[in-house]
Protein backbone atom coordinates (compact mmCIF):
# COMPACT_ATOMS: atom_id res chain seq x y z
CA UNK A 1 0.00 0.00 0.00
CA UNK A 2 2.70 2.39 1.02
CA UNK A 3 4.71 1.77 -2.14
CA UNK A 4 1.64 2.41 -4.28
CA UNK A 5 0.78 5.66 -2.49
CA UNK A 6 4.29 6.89 -3.05
CA UNK A 7 4.68 5.76 -6.63
CA UNK A 8 1.49 7.37 -7.96
CA UNK A 9 2.35 10.98 -7.11
CA UNK A 10 5.93 10.38 -8.26
CA UNK A 11 4.71 9.25 -11.69
CA UNK A 12 2.38 12.25 -11.94
CA UNK A 13 5.23 14.56 -10.98
CA UNK A 14 7.43 13.09 -13.68
CA UNK A 15 4.65 13.35 -16.23
CA UNK A 16 4.05 16.98 -15.34
CA UNK A 17 7.75 17.73 -15.57
CA UNK A 18 8.03 15.99 -18.93
CA UNK A 19 4.99 17.91 -20.23
CA UNK A 20 6.40 21.20 -19.01
CA UNK A 21 9.69 20.55 -20.80
CA UNK A 22 7.93 19.43 -23.97
CA UNK A 23 5.92 22.64 -23.96
CA UNK A 24 8.98 24.76 -23.30
CA UNK A 25 10.89 23.12 -26.16
CA UNK A 26 7.91 23.46 -28.50
CA UNK A 27 7.53 27.16 -27.75
CA UNK A 28 11.24 27.97 -27.86
CA UNK A 29 11.77 25.70 -30.88
CA UNK A 30 9.01 27.21 -33.01
CA UNK A 31 10.19 30.69 -32.07
CA UNK A 32 13.69 29.83 -33.24
CA UNK A 33 12.38 28.35 -36.48
CA UNK A 34 10.33 31.42 -37.20
CA UNK A 35 13.32 33.65 -36.49
CA UNK A 36 15.39 31.55 -38.90
CA UNK A 37 12.77 31.88 -41.65
CA UNK A 38 12.77 35.60 -41.22
CA UNK A 39 16.54 35.76 -41.59
CA UNK A 40 16.44 33.74 -44.81
CA UNK A 41 13.61 35.61 -46.47
CA UNK A 42 10.98 38.03 -45.25
CA UNK A 43 7.50 36.58 -44.96
CA UNK A 44 5.73 36.67 -48.33
CA UNK A 45 2.08 37.21 -48.94
CA UNK A 46 0.21 34.13 -50.06
CA UNK A 47 -1.09 33.63 -53.59
CA UNK A 48 -4.64 33.90 -52.26
CA UNK A 49 -3.96 37.18 -50.46
CA UNK A 50 -2.43 38.74 -53.57
CA UNK A 51 -5.30 37.49 -55.72
CA UNK A 52 -7.71 39.07 -53.27
CA UNK A 53 -5.84 42.37 -53.59
CA UNK A 54 -6.20 42.26 -57.37
CA UNK A 55 -9.77 40.97 -57.48
CA UNK A 56 -11.11 43.77 -55.31
CA UNK A 57 -8.67 46.47 -56.30
CA UNK A 58 -7.55 46.86 -52.71
CA UNK A 59 -4.16 48.39 -53.47
CA UNK A 60 -2.48 50.27 -56.31
CA UNK A 61 -0.99 47.99 -58.97
CA UNK A 62 2.12 48.65 -61.05
CA UNK A 63 4.75 51.29 -60.68
CA UNK A 64 8.42 51.88 -61.11
CA UNK A 65 10.80 49.12 -62.12
CA UNK A 66 14.30 49.13 -63.50
CA UNK A 67 15.37 46.02 -65.35
CA UNK A 68 17.47 44.87 -68.30
CA UNK A 69 15.85 43.90 -71.59
CA UNK A 70 16.76 40.89 -73.73
CA UNK A 71 19.12 43.01 -75.82
CA UNK A 72 21.03 44.08 -72.70
CA UNK A 73 19.53 47.57 -72.51
CA UNK A 74 18.45 49.12 -69.19
CA UNK A 75 14.69 49.64 -69.11
CA UNK A 76 12.34 51.34 -66.71
CA UNK A 77 8.57 51.69 -66.66
CA UNK A 78 8.98 55.32 -67.76
CA UNK A 79 10.29 54.15 -71.15
CA UNK A 80 6.78 53.09 -72.14
CA UNK A 81 4.83 56.29 -71.53
CA UNK A 82 2.60 57.02 -74.50
CA UNK A 83 2.05 53.32 -75.12
CA UNK A 84 -0.36 50.86 -73.61
CA UNK A 85 1.57 48.15 -71.86
CA UNK A 86 0.62 44.51 -71.56
CA UNK A 87 2.72 43.15 -68.71
CA UNK A 88 3.16 39.47 -68.04
CA UNK A 89 5.29 37.77 -65.38
CA UNK A 90 6.52 34.20 -65.85
CA UNK A 91 9.59 32.17 -66.69
CA UNK A 92 10.92 30.57 -69.84
CA UNK A 93 11.05 27.03 -68.42
CA UNK A 94 7.35 27.21 -67.61
CA UNK A 95 5.91 24.15 -69.31
CA UNK A 96 2.39 25.29 -69.83
CA UNK A 97 0.64 28.49 -68.77
CA UNK A 98 3.33 31.01 -69.73
CA UNK A 99 3.76 29.90 -73.36
CA UNK A 100 -0.01 29.79 -73.85
CA UNK A 101 -0.55 33.27 -72.44
CA UNK A 102 2.43 34.68 -74.34
CA UNK A 103 0.96 33.30 -77.59
CA UNK A 104 -2.32 35.07 -76.85
CA UNK A 105 -0.48 38.28 -75.95
CA UNK A 106 1.35 38.07 -79.28
CA UNK A 107 -1.94 37.47 -81.12
CA UNK A 108 -3.71 40.38 -79.48
CA UNK A 109 -0.89 42.73 -80.44
CA UNK A 110 -1.39 41.67 -84.07
CA UNK A 111 -5.16 41.96 -83.74
CA UNK A 112 -5.24 45.52 -82.40
CA UNK A 113 -1.93 47.08 -83.40
CA UNK A 114 -0.25 44.99 -86.10
CA UNK A 115 2.05 47.57 -87.63
CA UNK A 116 1.91 50.24 -84.96
CA UNK A 117 3.60 50.78 -81.65
CA UNK A 118 0.57 51.80 -79.62
CA UNK A 119 0.94 48.76 -77.44
CA UNK A 120 4.06 47.28 -75.88
CA UNK A 121 3.99 43.65 -74.72
CA UNK A 122 6.40 42.99 -71.84
CA UNK A 123 7.49 39.68 -70.36
CA UNK A 124 9.18 39.96 -66.96
CA UNK A 125 10.92 36.82 -65.78
CA UNK A 126 10.39 35.47 -62.28
CA UNK A 127 13.45 33.24 -62.71
CA UNK A 128 16.33 35.70 -63.21
CA UNK A 129 18.84 33.02 -62.23
CA UNK A 130 18.21 31.04 -65.44
CA UNK A 131 16.47 33.70 -67.53
CA UNK A 132 19.40 35.98 -68.27
CA UNK A 133 19.10 38.59 -71.02
CA UNK A 134 20.87 36.18 -73.39
CA UNK A 135 18.45 33.43 -72.54
CA UNK A 136 15.46 35.75 -73.00
CA UNK A 137 16.89 36.84 -76.37
CA UNK A 138 16.46 33.28 -77.60
CA UNK A 139 12.95 33.01 -76.17
CA UNK A 140 10.83 36.15 -76.60
CA UNK A 141 11.20 36.45 -80.41
CA UNK A 142 9.61 33.00 -80.70
CA UNK A 143 6.37 34.67 -79.69
CA UNK A 144 6.46 38.14 -81.21
CA UNK A 145 9.13 40.42 -82.65
CA UNK A 146 7.92 43.24 -80.40
CA UNK A 147 7.73 41.24 -77.21
CA UNK A 148 10.25 42.66 -74.76
CA UNK A 149 11.85 40.28 -72.28
CA UNK A 150 13.01 41.79 -68.99
CA UNK A 151 15.36 40.34 -66.42
CA UNK A 152 17.51 41.75 -63.62
CA UNK A 153 18.84 41.05 -60.16
CA UNK A 154 16.76 38.92 -57.81
CA UNK A 155 16.01 42.07 -55.79
CA UNK A 156 14.96 44.09 -58.86
CA UNK A 157 12.65 41.27 -59.98
CA UNK A 158 11.17 40.98 -56.49
CA UNK A 159 10.52 44.71 -56.44
CA UNK A 160 8.78 44.66 -59.83
CA UNK A 161 6.72 41.60 -58.90
CA UNK A 162 5.70 43.16 -55.59
CA UNK A 163 4.58 46.31 -57.39
CA UNK A 164 2.27 44.22 -59.59
CA UNK A 165 1.11 42.06 -56.67
CA UNK A 166 2.55 38.97 -58.33
CA UNK A 167 2.93 35.79 -56.33
CA UNK A 168 5.95 33.65 -57.12
CA UNK A 169 7.97 31.07 -55.28
CA UNK A 170 10.83 28.77 -56.20
CA UNK A 171 9.90 25.14 -55.65
CA UNK A 172 12.52 22.36 -55.64
CA UNK A 173 11.69 19.45 -57.91
CA UNK A 174 14.57 17.17 -57.00
CA UNK A 175 18.33 17.58 -57.08
CA UNK A 176 19.31 21.00 -58.36
CA UNK A 177 16.11 21.31 -60.36
CA UNK A 178 13.37 23.73 -59.48
CA UNK A 179 10.27 25.24 -60.90
CA UNK A 180 8.60 28.55 -60.13
CA UNK A 181 5.05 28.68 -58.85
CA UNK A 182 3.54 31.95 -59.93
CA UNK A 183 0.35 33.86 -60.47
CA UNK A 184 -0.27 34.49 -64.16
CA UNK A 185 -2.32 37.60 -64.70
CA UNK A 186 -1.89 39.81 -67.75
CA UNK A 187 -1.79 43.46 -66.72
CA UNK A 188 -3.02 46.28 -68.90
CA UNK A 189 -1.43 49.65 -68.21
CA UNK A 190 -2.56 52.90 -69.83
CA UNK A 191 -0.43 55.38 -71.76
CA UNK A 192 0.60 57.23 -68.61
CA UNK A 193 1.62 54.01 -66.89
CA UNK A 194 -1.51 53.71 -64.77
CA UNK A 195 -3.07 50.35 -64.12
CA UNK A 196 -6.28 49.68 -66.02
CA UNK A 197 -6.94 46.10 -64.98
CA UNK A 198 -5.91 42.51 -65.40
CA UNK A 199 -6.87 39.60 -67.62
CA UNK A 200 -6.98 36.18 -65.98
CA UNK A 201 -4.69 33.42 -67.29
CA UNK A 202 -5.91 31.81 -70.50
CA UNK A 203 -7.86 34.84 -71.71
CA UNK A 204 -8.14 34.63 -75.49
CA UNK A 205 -6.61 37.27 -77.74
CA UNK A 206 -10.07 38.11 -79.10
CA UNK A 207 -11.43 38.76 -75.61
CA UNK A 208 -8.46 40.94 -74.75
CA UNK A 209 -8.79 42.84 -78.04
CA UNK A 210 -12.38 43.80 -77.23
CA UNK A 211 -11.29 45.27 -73.94
CA UNK A 212 -8.07 46.90 -75.19
CA UNK A 213 -9.45 48.63 -78.31
CA UNK A 214 -11.29 51.46 -76.52
CA UNK A 215 -8.03 52.41 -74.83
CA UNK A 216 -6.04 52.73 -78.05
CA UNK A 217 -5.44 56.24 -79.41
CA UNK A 218 -7.86 57.18 -82.20
CA UNK A 219 -6.31 56.93 -85.64
Ligand code: NI
Pocket residue numbers: 090091094095096097098099182184
Ligand atom coordinates in the same frame (compact mmCIF):
# COMPACT_ATOMS: atom_id res chain seq x y z
NI1 NI B 1 4.32 30.06 -66.07
